[in-house]
Amino acid sequence: MSEPTSNTRRNLFIAAGVGAAAIGAGLALRHRPAEPAPLSAAAASFWGARFDRPEGGELLASEFKGRPLLLNFWATWCAPCVKELPELAQFQREFKDKGWQVAGLAVDSPSAVREFLKKLPLDFALGLAGLTGTELTRTLGNTQGGLPFSVAFDASGELIWRKLGATNLEELRQMTLKLTPV
Numbered sequence: 001m002s003e004p005t006s007n008t009r010r011n012l013f014i015a016a017g018v019g020a021a022a023i024g025a026g027l028a029l030r031h032r033p034a035e036p037a038p039l040s041a042a043a044a045s046f047w048g049a050r051f052d053r054p055e056g057g058e059l060l061a062s063e064f065k066g067r068p069l070l071l072n073f074w075a076t077w078c079a080p081c082v083k084e085l086p087e088l089a090q091f092q093r094e095f096k097d098k099g100w101q102v103a104g105l106a107v108d109s110p111s112a113v114r115e116f117l118k119k120l121p122l123d124f125a126l127g128l129a130g131l132t133g134t135e136l137t138r139t140l141g142n143t144q145g146g147l148p149f150s151v152a153f154d155a156s157g158e159l160i161w162r163k164l165g166a167t168n169l170e171e172l173r174q175m176t177l178k179l180t181p182v
Contacts, residue, residue, distance in 0.1 A: 043159045045139045046071070051105060051127030054113050059103070059127035065157050067099045068179070070172065073129065073137050073149040075108040076116040080166035081148040085122060087169040092124045094169075095176060099155070101125070107133035107147060154179065 039047065049061045072088055074081035085104070092102040102124040106113045110128050117126075129136060134145055141162045142149045152161035152175060161175055 037156075039157055040159060042140050043153060043157055046136065046153075046159075047157055049136065051129055052110065054106070054110065054117055054126055054128060059125060064101050064103060064125075064153075067101055067155055068176075069153045070100060070102045071151050071153070072102070072104045072167075073107055073133055073142075073147055074104055075106060075147055076112045077108070078147045082120075084148060084166045084168065085120065087167070087172070089123055090169055091172045094173075098176070100176065103127065105129035105133050105136075107131070107137075152179065 038044075047061050047065060051059045051061075053059050070088070070091065072084075074085065076082070088102055088104065091100070104122065104124060104126045105128075106126065107129050109130070113126075113128060137147075137149045138145055140149075140151050140159065142164055144164060146164055148164075148166055150161075150163045150167050151159055154160045160179055163171075
């Protein structure tokens with residue numbers, strides 16, 4: 001009679017072990033961090049891009065991922081673009097401690113940009129987008145292809161704001177209030 005009791009006991013231990021393993025697996029799955037949502041096609045088109053820097057070297061879009069980014073498309077021949085550049089630089093100074101970054105992509109010839117920067121040096125990251133910059137602006141929502149064009153990405157890399165036409169410091173401050181958790 002001791003044999004059925006030992007089999008029963010063994011089966012109870014096995015059942016308890018299997019039950020504990022199932023509970024553990026369920027808890028592990030429940031507490032596993034969620035996979036980040038895939039980026040929209042527009043955002044993904046930017047994050048893999050690379051641009052020459054006016055001073056030499058490369059500007060990789062991926063360098064900016066992980067923190068909010070204000071990206072501005074401009075040209076030396078575009079008066080509204082030139083007018084807003086100092087305000088973008090001021091935005092960079094005011095909001096860098098809050099995690100924001102600023103990058104500018106010149107839809108212009110490299111020589112024109114280099115000459116321009118001798119007269120108005122800028123203290124945020126710059127890249128040379130050339131004519132491909134126009135196509136990138138369209139991908140990011142600039143259906144008219146005009147300049148200046150600005151977009152903002154959140155820390156996850158998703159496109160969260162866009163503006164065709166000149167922006168100003170106050171408008172950018174308001175944009176961050178809507179997008180930055182307090």
